[in-house]
Amino acid sequence: MELLGRSFVAGVRISRGATVFFGKAAATGERLDPGFTSSSMEDVDDAAKAAAAAATVFAKTSPKVRVELLRAIAAHLEKLAPDLVPRAMAESGLPQARLEGELARTCGQLRLFASVVEDGSWQNARIDRALPGRKPLPRPDLRSVLMPLGPVAVFGASNFPLAFSVAGGDTASALAAGNPVVVKAHPAHPGTSEIAALAIAQAVSESALPAGIFSMLFDDGIAVGQQLVQHPAIEAVAFTGSHRAGRALMDLCASRPRPIPCFTEMSSLNPVFILPGALASDPLGRAKGLHGSFTLGAGQFCTKPGLVFLPESGGAAAFREELRTLTSASAPFTMLTSGIADAYHRGLEDRGKLDLQTAAAAPATSPQSHAVLLESTLEGFQRDSVLHEELFGPTTLLVSWDSRERMLQAAEAMEGHLTATLLGDEADLLANADLISILERKVGRLLVNGFPTGVEVSHAMVHGGPYPATSDSRFTSVGSQAILRFVRPVCYQNFPQAALPDSLRDENPLGIMRLVDGELTREAL
Known part of the structure; x- marks a missing residue:
């Protein structure tokens, strides 16, 4: 056309x-x-x-x-x-x-x-x-x-x-x-x-x-x-x-x-909490899943996992090494626009000034970008406020912790996000009921043993969260x-039938479910 x-x-x-x-063509910058x-x-x-x-x-x-x-x-x-x-x-x-x-x-x-x-x-x-x-x-x-x-x-x-x-x-x-x-x-x-x-x-x-x-x-x-x-x-x-x-x-x-x-x-970091059961059962598989999620679509999803809490327990070393290897081997990514690519590179430069360990793929030039894994301690994460900000692109931040109490404090201090993910077994979930209670107040969607990229369009889906994830x-x-x-409630008091909206008339011409005197029904009155 x-x-x-x-x-x-x-x-x-x-x-x-x-x-x-x-x-402009995103891959070349050519005028269209x-x-x-x-x-x-x-x-x-x-x-x-x-x-x-x-x-x-x-x-x-x-x-x-x-x-x-x-x-x-x-x-x-x-x-x-x-x-x-x-x-x-x-x-x-x-x-x-x-x-x-x-x-x-x-x-x-x-x-x-x-x-x-x-x-x-x-x-x-x-x-x-x-x-x-x-x-x-x-x-x-x-x-x-x-x-x-x-x-x-x-x-x-x-x-x-x-x-x-x-x-x-x-x-x-x-x-x-x-x-x-x-x-x-x-x-x-x-x-x-x-x-x-x-x-x-x-x-x-x-x-x-x-x-x-x-x-x-x-x-x-x-x-x-x-x-x-x-x-x-x-x-x-x-x-x-x-x-x-x-x-x-x-x-x-x-x-x-x-x-x-x-x-x-x-804005959302979509934190992931890796629990001991996940590391004990399949640390390499969890690393592959995380890498696929934070690099999917060049990390340009609003639900990209940009923050990962990793306990220093059995399997953590294998998980970390596998994630570093996968990140370093990542192919270049084409970003949506040169402006987004430039902002991503500036964000990496800002984080490069901090005391972080980095594993990265070979650098790429705008509008392409490369995958980067940033690593920090819990102390560093709590100290450096820039690490609490979303970085739009194929990167994530791995935060290691050895004190569960301080990990919970970090979770409590988080701003609002769209999602939070828990990786672990049933025993992990039961043992971390307090963490789940914190996350219920911080996000709009909680996931278990999955990754947040991908939002199902359905009746039960919630794609929202406390500020700054969303405004409401x-x-x-x-x-x-x-x-x-995009609606607001309107109440009609003592209106004659002919002047009421169809949805509120006694005969219920639309056949919709209504709450009548406290009981749900589709019946006419």
Whole structure:
């Protein structure tokens, strides 16, 4: 297909900006045509206002309409796969198999949310019928349900050009809840973004819904994103990326005359705790598993294990030596962008000034990078604050400890993370109930005898965690519960039946599960 390099504003292809930028091949730095015109401030305003105008209509659509829209987007993405996957390969440097899998995940997310909308139970409909004879005071008829917030600004992510970008989980969950979406495309993959946006725009056009429920804006800087999150029509923001950028968005949203929720996923070391049973049974296998996890995708996963606590017990020496050998033999990795590669190298230089032991593969030049294993003592880890910061790339930090009490203190002192992993046998888990209790307060997902890279898109998945992993640990950005970020409860008191939303009417025309007088039922009243 021919790329036009123009933004999508409520169904119209627009290029009114003053600057043009180009995508780049991640592996070579070569310029990729065509040029993409950055959105103007007028484009941002038009997109946000169109979203606001469409919000009321979209919020009132039947579940069937939203279900059909989400499934149509998935179908259009699949039709565009012959153009979408090669362009994403060029812009991200990711291999074909990875991107084909990511496209399948993206379409799977859309269909998952379609099934959630179809079932309807996510709306959390609650009905407390009137008790006019209650003493000393009667109870009014009270009914509540989750309602969409309004236009959502979504920022495309660099490390998942499909599943966390234009048509990714944030967009899917916001649309599923009945919210219009304005996407700010990531400048590292503008061609990929345009193709994905075309799939959504085609689905919207075929649905006869207002075109304003979807827009996508281009920009290779931060001006468009800043204006978008400060626009009075925007009601929520979703972002996946660096802590610096995520915190800046949080501050912008909080500083508005009317603050809005900002759901950011930002930074995580995803600590791994190796317990004695794991070292006693299979130290070499554990080392291979860890190496595969922290180098997967060039270490550019938000769930990469970047911190490993290793007890000085039987098998530790064999584990350490195997991990050093595997790291030193690693092939060079192509990073997503030259900027990410440069940041990785600067981070390694900063850590090189510390008293750390290092095992590394042969150095590689930008945009490629090499794997590095850093090793520290528990004392060094507690002393050097830079070791508590995420380093995005194929590296991990091995922290050795010989005092369980001090290891627990280090765990207690950790900031929030997305995941924590425990490697060991059942006896280890029983003996470390106190460690598990600490980690339950520090992360959103706990794993046993696995590695955190790879996030299943399902109903029970939690991809979130306390700050700085995310801005709000009560929510997840992956899985069906992600829809709950973009809704709020509304209560109707003593409303006549005809004026109630369908989800709260006595006859239950949607056939959804509801909490009626404290009991779950699908029955009509």
